[in-house]
Amino acid sequence: MKALVSVKRVVDYNVRIQVKPDGSGVVTDGVKFSMNPFDEIAMEEAVRLKEKGKITEIIAVTIGGAKCEETLRTALAFGADRAVHVKEEGDIQPLTAAKALAAVFKKEGANLFLLGKQAIDDDANQTGQMVAALLDLPQATFASKVELEAAKVTVTREVDAGLETLELDLPAIVTTDLRLNEPRYLKLPDIMKAKKKPLEAISFESLGVTAAAGLKTAKVSAPPKRSKGVMVKTVDELVSALKAKGLV
Amino acid sequence: MNFTHEHQSLYDTTKKFVETEINPHVVEWEEAGLWPAHEVLKKMGDLGLLGISKPEAVGGLGLDYSYQVAFAEALGFCTCGGLPMAIGVQTDMATPALARFGSDYLKENFLKPAISGDQVAAIAVSEPGAGSDVAGIKTVARRVGDEYVISGSKMWITNGTQADWACLLANTGDAGADRHGSKSLIVVPLDAKGVDRKTKLDKLGQRSSDTALIFLDDVRVPVRNLIGEEGKGFVYQMQQFQEERLFLSASIIAAMERVLDDTAAYTRQRQAFGQSVLDNQYVQFRLSELKTEVEALRALTYRATDELVAGREASLLCSMAKLKSGRLARELTDACLQFWGGQGYMCESSVSQFYRDLRLHSIGGGADEVMLGIISKRLGYGGKRKAG
Numbered sequence: 001m002k003a004l005v006s007v008k009r010v011v012d013y014n015v016r017i018q019v020k021p022d023g024s025g026v027v028t029d030g031v032k033f034s035m036n037p038f039d040e041i042a043m044e045e046a047v048r049l050k051e052k053g054k055i056t057e058i059i060a061v062t063i064g065g066a067k068c069e070e071t072l073r074t075a076l077a078f079g080a081d082r083a084v085h086v087k088e089e090g091d092i093q094p095l096t097a098a099k100a101l102a103a104v105f106k107k108e109g110a111n112l113f114l115l116g117k118q119a120i121d122d123d124a125n126q127t128g129q130m131v132a133a134l135l136d137l138p139q140a141t142f143a144s145k146v147e148l149e150a151a152k153v154t155v156t157r158e159v160d161a162g163l164e165t166l167e168l169d170l171p172a173i174v175t176t177d178l179r180l181n182e183p184r185y186l187k188l189p190d191i192m193k194a195k196k197k198p199l200e201a202i203s204f205e206s207l208g209v210t211a212a213a214g215l216k217t218a219k220v221s222a223p224p225k226r227s228k229g230v231m232v233k234t235v236d237e238l239v240s241a242l243k244a245k246g247l248v
Numbered sequence: 249m250n251f252t253h254e255h256q257s258l259y260d261t262t263k264k265f266v267e268t269e270i271n272p273h274v275v276e277w278e279e280a281g282l283w284p285a286h287e288v289l290k291k292m293g294d295l296g297l298l299g300i301s302k303p304e305a306v307g308g309l310g311l312d313y314s315y316q317v318a319f320a321e322a323l324g325f326c327t328c329g330g331l332p333m334a335i336g337v338q339t340d341m342a343t344p345a346l347a348r349f350g351s352d353y354l355k356e357n358f359l360k361p362a363i364s365g366d367q368v369a370a371i372a373v374s375e376p377g378a379g380s381d382v383a384g385i386k387t388v389a390r391r392v393g394d395e396y397v398i399s400g401s402k403m404w405i406t407n408g409t410q411a412d413w414a415c416l417l418a419n420t421g422d423a424g425a426d427r428h429g430s431k432s433l434i435v436v437p438l439d440a441k442g443v444d445r446k447t448k449l450d451k452l453g454q455r456s457s458d459t460a461l462i463f464l465d466d467v468r469v470p471v472r473n474l475i476g477e478e479g480k481g482f483v484y485q486m487q488q489f490q491e492e493r494l495f496l497s498a499s500i501i502a503a504m505e506r507v508l509d510d511t512a513a514y515t516r517q518r519q520a521f522g523q524s525v526l527d528n529q530y531v532q533f534r535l536s537e538l539k540t541e542v543e544a545l546r547a548l549t550y551r552a553t554d555e556l557v558a559g560r561e562a563s564l565l566c567s568m569a570k571l572k573s574g575r576l577a578r579e580l581t582d583a584c585l586q587f588w589g590g591q592g593y594m595c596e597s598s599v600s601q602f603y604r605d606l607r608l609h610s611i612g613g614g615a616d617e618v619m620l621g622i623i624s625k626r627l628g629y630g631g632k633r634k635a636g
Contacts, residue, residue, distance in 0.1 A: 034260070070253045077257060185265055188296035188309055191257045 001148070002057045003046045004110040005080065006101050007039040009064055009071040010121040019222045026220060035071050037183075038116025040078075042176040044183040045146055046114050047079035054148040055112070057081050061104050063097055065089045069199065076194035077186045083199040084108075086207065094122075096204075096211045098130035103207035105135065110171065112153060117142050117175040128175035138168040142177040249550035255318040261295060262322035266331075274328045277456035281448065283331060285368045285410050285458075289338060293365020298339055302347050306355050307363040312557045313491070316340065317498045317549065324502030327598065329605025330457030332499040333612075337406045338362060340495040341613075342369035342415045345433055345484040349476030358413055358435050370411035372402040372436070372462060373485060379404070379611075380618040382417070382485060383427040387464065389418035389434055391471065396420070396434060398442075398467040404612075408460025409448050413437045417485055420478050431481035435473040442467035453604030490562055492613050493570035497549045500573055500609060503602055504542050504580050508535055510598045511584040514591065531587055538580045545572050564626040571619035574610035581606055 011017065012032040019026055035043070049055045060075035062068045063086040072083040086100050105113050118125035132139035144163070145156035155166050155174055168174075204211060232238045242248045251259075269291060277283045292298050301316045302308025309315070316339070323332040346359050361367035378384035387400025398418055405414065414436050421430030438445060447461040476484055512535055515525035525531055552565035581603040585592040592599045610616045624630040 070256075073253055074257060185295055186257055186261045187294070188258055188261065188300065190296075191254055191261070192309060192311070195254065 001055050001112070002059065002108060002110040003049065003055045003112045003114055004059050004061060004101075004105050004108055005039070005042050005046045005075065006061045006063075006113075006115040006127070007043060007071050007075045008036040008062060008116070008119045008121075009033050009068045010036045010119055013037060013120055019220055023219045023221055025217070033067070033070075035074050036116050036119045036121075038118060038120070038176055038178070040116075040183040041178065041180050042114040042116050042174075043075055043078045043080070044181045045143075045176060046112075047184075048181065049146070049148050050079065059084060059108055059110065061086065061101065063088060063092055063100055072199055073194045074186070076197040076199070077191045078184070079190070080197070082197060085199060085201045086204065087201045088204055088211070090211075091217075093212060093215050094124045094126040095130060095214060096209065098127050098134055099209045099212070100204060100207055101127065102131045102134040103209055105131065105171075107207070112148065112170060113173045114146075115173075115175055117177050128173050132173040135171075135173075137171055137173055139173040139175070140166045140168055141175040143174050144177050144179045146174060146176075146180065249314050249317065249553050251318065255315060258300070258315055259318045259322045262297060262319050263325050265292065265295065265297070266323060266325045270331055271325075271327045274326070274331070274456060278328060278330070279455075281450075281455050282409070282458045283334060283456045285334065285407055286365075288331075289335070289368055290365040292335070293363065298365055299363030300339070302343070302359070302363055306347065306360050308347075313494070314553050314557050316491070317494060317553045320495045320498035321501055323499050325506075326503070327506075328454070328456055328601055329500065329503060329608070330454035332503075333454055333496075333608070334407055334457040336492070336495045336499060337371055338369050340491045341406075341488070342371040344488045344491045345475055346415060346435065348487070349480075349484055350435075351472065353472055354435055354475065361412075367412040368407055368410055370405050370407045370414040370438070372405050372408075372414040372416040374403050374405075376401060376403045376461075380615045383423075383431070383482060385417055385419065385423075385431070387416070387418045389420050389432065389469075391420065392468075394471045395468045396471060396473070398434070398436065398464045398469060400464050402462040402464070404449065405445075405460045405462050406457055408438075408445055408462055409458040411438055414462070415475070417481050420481070428482045429479050431485070432478050433475040433481040433484050434469060435475065436464075436467065436469050438462075440467050440469065452607060453601075454608055489614060490556060490566045493566045493619075494549065494552055494556065494562075496609060496613050497545065497552070497566075497569040497573040500577055500606055501542060501546050501549070503606065504545075504577060505539075507581055507584050507599050507602050508539055508542070511535060511587055514597075515587050518589075518591075525587060525589075534583055534587075538576075538583060541576050541580070545569070545576055548572060563622060567614075567619045567622040567626075570609075570613065571616055571623070574606075574616055574619075577602070577606035577609050 012034040015031050017026050046058045050058055058080045060072055060080035061084040062071050072085055076083055115128050140155035142157045143155045144158050147154040151170055153168050153172050157164050299308030300319055301311050301313050304310040326332050343362055362369045375385050389396040389398045416434050416436045417431055419430050420432040423430045442465040444463040445460045449459045518525045549569045552562055552569045555562040555565050585599045585603050588599050
């Protein structure tokens with residue numbers, strides 16, 4: 001049983017994001033990048049399934065420029081057996097990413113595709129769903145529990161009303177939510193071993209994918225600054241102030 | 249120093265470990281005056297963090313010392329100074345000479361378990377009558393048959409109340425005739441008969457790290473516990489100090505940055521005379537200056553690391569980094585505490601924690617004055633002091 005896990009290189013969650021003065025995006029120069037935390041969870045889940053003997057091979061995949069190799073090395077340190085780097089510079093939109101990932105999934109003949117429910121940079125929350133649609137495969141999103149059998153996967157997912165349990169025939173796409181697991185510490189010996197694990201670089205062209213440009217970023221702007229508050233002396237004053245603003 | 253992806257990953261793992269496994273317990277351990285060394289070190293050993301630059305044959309990773317510096321720097325995210333110090337004793341103070349000169353027997357029985365985190369190590373050099381003046385130690389190891397019989401006392405021994413063994417410096421020859429050539433490093437199991445380490449010392453800071461006064465009364469240790477050759481102990485120890493000093497410098501950089509960040513945050517919200525304290529240009533300039541100093545210390549530490557990694561004589565730069573880090577820690581914590589005012593004098597503030605904890609850095613691992621002595625000698629300004 002083969003699992004494919006996609007991992008995205010994003011600005012680290014600890015970084016205070018700054019918008020570029022021209023509004024074309026956010027500042028990425030000299031900023032720390034790391035693996036999308038939701039993808040870390042997907043990676044951790046794959047490794048746990050492998051440790052339980054449910055999976056025999058884990059393939060990590062990413063799309064992006066040369067620097068993304070680091071994210072793949074991190075995935076290899078987690079426990080991926082090998083990595084595929086779809087090496088493409090520039091902005092990659094969700095549909096293009098989904099097409100490329102679907103092509104890799106098919107090419108590898110994987111049974112399970114695990115990925116984060118969304119990436120913390122654009123929060124698009126589309127890739128997993130689109131991969132499933134493109135491949136016409138079952139999907140379970142926002143997984144908080146994953147149980148893998150020989151031909152099916154049982155996924156518990158968090159929905160507004162509570163927990164929903166789905167049973168999917170393999171191959172299937174599963175996107176991971178925050179409470180699925182807690183990613184492990186990377187061990188130093190594994191970090192060093194990851195350097196020597198196989199990493200293959202391919203292109204959109206070799207996958208038969210052309211970059212779609214359906215979306216255009218019009219403008220990126222910072223959230224409005226909070227204006228200075230007003231001090232009120234009494235509860236009555238507070239209530240009338242809230243009423244004046246139409247908040248109560 | 250080139251921070252590769254692997255350096256960064258090691259740094260991230262260490263930082264995450266510190267923030268998850270250590271920091272939530274710091275207040276409790278500070279109050280207890282003790283940290284669970286065996287438990288914490290075992291977890292670190294499992295992650296491969298205790299033998300970064302030790303040979304692979306003994307369970308280490310065999311990486312160059314720049315990785316160890318990345319590790320030390322990440323340990324600086326501890327919310328106290330005691331833990332990085334106590335961990336550093338295990339990785340960089342008690343074990344370098346053992347790794348370099350120890351016999352296969354010693355490596356198998358003491359170094360390997362220290363790297364896996366199964367044993368806790370201590371370094372026993374200082375004595376009540378000799379700290380930075382290493383050659384002035386009085387502890388004697390007499391050779392009787394195939395044993396050393398050790399008598400004396402060792403002071404300020406980090407991890408001393410719970411360590412399994414100590415790398416101990418003793419006089420095996422006539423110290424009167426040859427101050428330097430009379431010393432040897434010996435591995436002493438601390439459960440040996442005649443070892444008394446009941447005295448836990450009460451310190452100004454670094455309270456979570458236990459520190460002992462150890463008495464040795466005719467402690468018998470097999471001769472095979474000798475590290476390297478007899479009479480070379482002083483030289484081995486001086487060599488071992490390079491790692492120790494570099495580790496110490498790197499391990500407090502992040503702590504100083506934490507104090508600066510916390511000070512900016514506190515003074516930003518603290519109102520005085522109709523504005524926030526940080527609105528005073530004097531405060532802004534002072535913090536900016538100190539941040540610049542910290543970056544300069546980091547650059548110096550990295551440069552010393554490069555020299556050490558390249559195999560060049562690094563004692564000048566290591567001593568400079570050690571001197572600068574201890575002095576800057578004092579200057580920075582003192583300046584910041586002043587900006588905090590009364591709240592800075594409270595134990596709950598990070599600035600008072602590090603004001604106390606980092607004060608040790610101008611004393612331990614060779615005092616500032618010893619560093620200045622080494623630097624003066626290396627630069628040719630002095631060094632013709634009386635033979636000693």
